[in-house]
Amino acid sequence: MAKAKPSLSFLFLFHILFFTALLEPSNSQPAKAPSTDFIKSSCRSTHYPALCVQCLSGYAASVQQDPRQLARAALQVSLARASAAASHIGRLSRLRGITPRESQAVQDCVQNVGHSVSRLSQAIDELGQMGGQAAAAAAFDWHMSNAQTWVSGALTDENTCLDGFARPGMDGAAKKAVQGQVLQLAQVVSNALALVDRYGSRHRGAKGQP
Numbered sequence: 001m002a003k004a005k006p007s008l009s010f011l012f013l014f015h016i017l018f019f020t021a022l023l024e025p026s027n028s029q030p031a032k033a034p035s036t037d038f039i040k041s042s043c044r045s046t047h048y049p050a051l052c053v054q055c056l057s058g059y060a061a062s063v064q065q066d067p068r069q070l071a072r073a074a075l076q077v078s079l080a081r082a083s084a085a086a087s088h089i090g091r092l093s094r095l096r097g098i099t100p101r102e103s104q105a106v107q108d109c110v111q112n113v114g115h116s117v118s119r120l121s122q123a124i125d126e127l128g129q130m131g132g133q134a135a136a137a138a139a140f141d142w143h144m145s146n147a148q149t150w151v152s153g154a155l156t157d158e159n160t161c162l163d164g165f166a167r168p169g170m171d172g173a174a175k176k177a178v179q180g181q182v183l184q185l186a187q188v189v190s191n192a193l194a195l196v197d198r199y200g201s202r203h204r205g206a207k208g209q210p
Contacts, residue, residue: 046191067199074192086113109161116154123150158186
């Protein structure tokens with residue numbers, strides 16, 4: 001025996017009820033966007049606060065209120081920027097009309113920024129060994145000092161790159177392209193160093209260290 005087909009009136013009523021339910025507002029509230037207030041207040045301790053907030057706001061959910069996670073995020077952003085800059089600058093040696101002196105300066109800059117990449121990676125590793133709030137004071141200070149040294153060295157590498165284009169006769173397209181990349185990279189790394197320093201100061205304050 002064949003099954004009876006549902007009537008058109010029943011199907012119409014079903015669709016009305018279905019789509020009405022979809023259109024009714026849900027009782028559940030949308031997920032609240034993570035607050036960036038902590039990042040904004042922390043970035044005030046940097047030399048380039050607007051750039052700091054721009055780079056780090058996307059990490060608000062993972063950072064929360066943790067200065068260690070914020071410092072780590074700042075270093076990761078710096079590392080990504082340095083890697084991208086090294087790749088971009090490396091292509092400048094193929095610019096049409098570049099002089100031999102400019103080509104050498106570009107190659108030196110690639111090497112300098114490459115060193116910066118290595119130092120930032122080392123700084124991230126040191127930060128990972130600090131152990132958070134439970135870290136022993138001596139071990140924390142050792143790793144913090146190392147991290148600060150690595151980030152400072154990365155910043156020096158970037159400034160050395162720019163110094164290579166400060167000589168006379170180096171005002172061509174290569175210099176402008178390098179400066180556009182490296183100046184902002186240096187600002188990002190400077191901000192990261194400030195946030196690493198801030199984390200160290202806050203940790204020592206929480207531990208009651210001088």
